[in-house]
Amino acid sequence: MALQASESAVVAAADTDASAPRRDKLRFLRNGKTLVGLSILGFFVLLAIFGDALAPYDPSARGPNIMASPSWDHPFGTTQTGQDIFSQILVGTRGVLVVGFVAAVLATVLGVLIGVTAGYLGGFGDDALSSLSNIFLVIPGLPLIIIITSFLPETNDLTIAAVIGLTSWAWGARVLRAQTLSLRNRDYVQAARATGESTWRIIVFELLPNLTPVIATGFIGTVIFAVLSNITLAFIGIADISEWNWGTVLFWAQNNQALAQDAWWWFVPAGLCIALLGTSLALINYGIDEFINPRLRNEKADRSVTMRVGFTPVLRDQPGVPAGVAQAGSPARVPAPAPPPGSAPQGTIRKDDQA
Amino acid sequence: MRYLIQRLGFYLFTAWAAITINFFIPRLMPGDPVASLITRYAGQLDSKAIDSLRTLFGLDNEESVWQQYLDYWGNLFQGDLGTSFTYFPTGVSEIISQSLPWTLGLMGLTTLLSFLLGTAIGVYAGWKRGSWVDNMLPVTTFLSAIPYFWLGLIAIAVFAVQWSVFPASGGYDNSLVPAFDWPFISSTIYHGTLPALTIVVSAIAGWILGMRNMMVSVSAEDYVLVAQAKGLPERRVMFSYAARNAILPSISNFALSLGFIVGGTLLVEMVFSYPGIGFVLFQGVGAKDYPLMQGVFLIITLAVLAANLVADLIYLLLDPRTRREA
Numbered sequence: 001m002a003l004q005a006s007e008s009a010v011v012a013a014a015d016t017d018a019s020a021p022r023r024d025k026l027r028f029l030r031n032g033k034t035l036v037g038l039s040i041l042g043f044f045v046l047l048a049i050f051g052d053a054l055a056p057y058d059p060s061a062r063g064p065n066i067m068a069s070p071s072w073d074h075p076f077g078t079t080q081t082g083q084d085i086f087s088q089i090l091v092g093t094r095g096v097l098v099v100g101f102v103a104a105v106l107a108t109v110l111g112v113l114i115g116v117t118a119g120y121l122g123g124f125g126d127d128a129l130s131s132l133s134n135i136f137l138v139i140p141g142l143p144l145i146i147i148i149t150s151f152l153p154e155t156n157d158l159t160i161a162a163v164i165g166l167t168s169w170a171w172g173a174r175v176l177r178a179q180t181l182s183l184r185n186r187d188y189v190q191a192a193r194a195t196g197e198s199t200w201r202i203i204v205f206e207l208l209p210n211l212t213p214v215i216a217t218g219f220i221g222t223v224i225f226a227v228l229s230n231i232t233l234a235f236i237g238i239a240d241i242s243e244w245n246w247g248t249v250l251f252w253a254q255n256n257q258a259l260a261q262d263a264w265w266w267f268v269p270a271g272l273c274i275a276l277l278g279t280s281l282a283l284i285n286y287g288i289d290e291f292i293n294p295r296l297r298n299e300k301a302d303r304s305v306t307m308r309v310g311f312t313p314v315l316r317d318q319p320g321v322p323a324g325v326a327q328a329g330s331p332a333r334v335p336a337p338a339p340p341p342g343s344a345p346q347g348t349i350r351k352d353d354q355a
Numbered sequence: 356m357r358y359l360i361q362r363l364g365f366y367l368f369t370a371w372a373a374i375t376i377n378f379f380i381p382r383l384m385p386g387d388p389v390a391s392l393i394t395r396y397a398g399q400l401d402s403k404a405i406d407s408l409r410t411l412f413g414l415d416n417e418e419s420v421w422q423q424y425l426d427y428w429g430n431l432f433q434g435d436l437g438t439s440f441t442y443f444p445t446g447v448s449e450i451i452s453q454s455l456p457w458t459l460g461l462m463g464l465t466t467l468l469s470f471l472l473g474t475a476i477g478v479y480a481g482w483k484r485g486s487w488v489d490n491m492l493p494v495t496t497f498l499s500a501i502p503y504f505w506l507g508l509i510a511i512a513v514f515a516v517q518w519s520v521f522p523a524s525g526g527y528d529n530s531l532v533p534a535f536d537w538p539f540i541s542s543t544i545y546h547g548t549l550p551a552l553t554i555v556v557s558a559i560a561g562w563i564l565g566m567r568n569m570m571v572s573v574s575a576e577d578y579v580l581v582a583q584a585k586g587l588p589e590r591r592v593m594f595s596y597a598a599r600n601a602i603l604p605s606i607s608n609f610a611l612s613l614g615f616i617v618g619g620t621l622l623v624e625m626v627f628s629y630p631g632i633g634f635v636l637f638q639g640v641g642a643k644d645y646p647l648m649q650g651v652f653l654i655i656t657l658a659v660l661a662a663n664l665v666a667d668l669i670y671l672l673l674d675p676r677t678r679r680e681a
Contacts, residue, residue: 135369142618151384271505278500
């Protein structure tokens, strides 16, 4: 759902990108949300790499302690057969991240190919490609993934990632198409066309760099979706349950009546890991959104001037407020150095239509 | 009117595409699933079920794919979705028609509730930037990252096992006969509360966030400024000027995210053993009951398409610009 925010932010972003004189490249990293998100994600990536080595027990090995609650020996307790849940979570991290990222890479590549081509070509090709992505957008994704996966003769992490990637590219394609449409007739693209640059060169060197933030938010949104779908598949028992991931842990917990036996340690850690990973990815996405759309930054100063009858504000340059916001919020237009006026989001709201 | 016809055409086209995909999925898969199923259900499948399986997987070789496709459509129009073998010999359409009302009730109510509540909170959070509501956003982010089914598990652990306030599973008290009377309806509400709460809590965050961000964008627009400069009451500016415009993308997003919501709701039904279509799908998956799974997928897709059409109609009512073009 983080994708929703990005779509509206996109158009505003294009305007900022085009005319901002020099951007501070590291500003993105200075955002607190992004930093927190990246740190949590980094932690999980480390777990994915070193999880096997760090795990104190073999996750599938049975042990003498049955249904033990968390202790020093077993930080997350044990299962009905004495397996160590902490080790299962550690070992399972890799599967979760691999499926999430492989599926997202596949979906993003497809989305970029289809979305940018549709937006840049226009005409019949655009109609065909955008109705294709609209169809995939409306067909409910999870049931489709469940159906396809259960028909597959054998499932492993890679086939599941492929199924998820092949069914979830449509949102990215749609957003990218809209964005490409708005970039297509910019002066610099027309200049490139006039100097005789080839189509693929224009797409790769003129368009793609300006689409990077959109591609990035789409990618991260797809990782979230892929992780959740993968865990869901494991939880309902379609995926190969002999491969450990967080969904498999939940599958065994559910099938062994962990709830009725009050074994909270069996399903709470896996769920918290999922939520933490999801939150970290969402935070990175908010960071990108705020980076490309300064209006979304959480600053109180934004609406400090409230208009009232008989109240004439005098506006000075406020250093703390992003230039675009200060201007859009001011009644008397102070000529600012370069910032563009804020544009209406997504073309659904046009200023000239308003009374 | 043109807009409406265009949308209707698109949905018909999508419905055709979904049905066609549904037709081709089993035919494109490698291997012979029928043979393995027959051995799995050794002796339990009669010749009629095996025939319907062979038709489903396109293994009657004497017919061309085109003829099979036409037959498939013919069966669909007669409401025949094949024979389930978990509930043998009941037809798939009969099972679905029994479980669909439960899902529609639960999903419709909770989706509407979370959309309305989330939008209202989002309007407020976006209008009062930096207030305590706005600062709650990280919490809602965390909630939205939790899978629906896990929240359901926790809800069962806390409210059904720990303090038995609500029942852990089922859609109504098993001692009651389904009928349109008070004991049955109250039992339905009692059993439905926990699943409904789970869905609302997980789904609401997305709406809050989308609406909040749109409010922030819209409240910087000139017409909001003019409304404030005219001295209109704050409430009027907030609802009639800012929120009215900000809600439009939320409604088109509503249509688009229905697919996600449906997926989540199906899982909540599985966790709570709620007698809806998600639970049926779960049982079908567990037993590799392909006709049942495909029927459920088809019905879910058609229902989502219908809901999308309704969202389009609402959009038409709210946004005069789409009407003016007629």
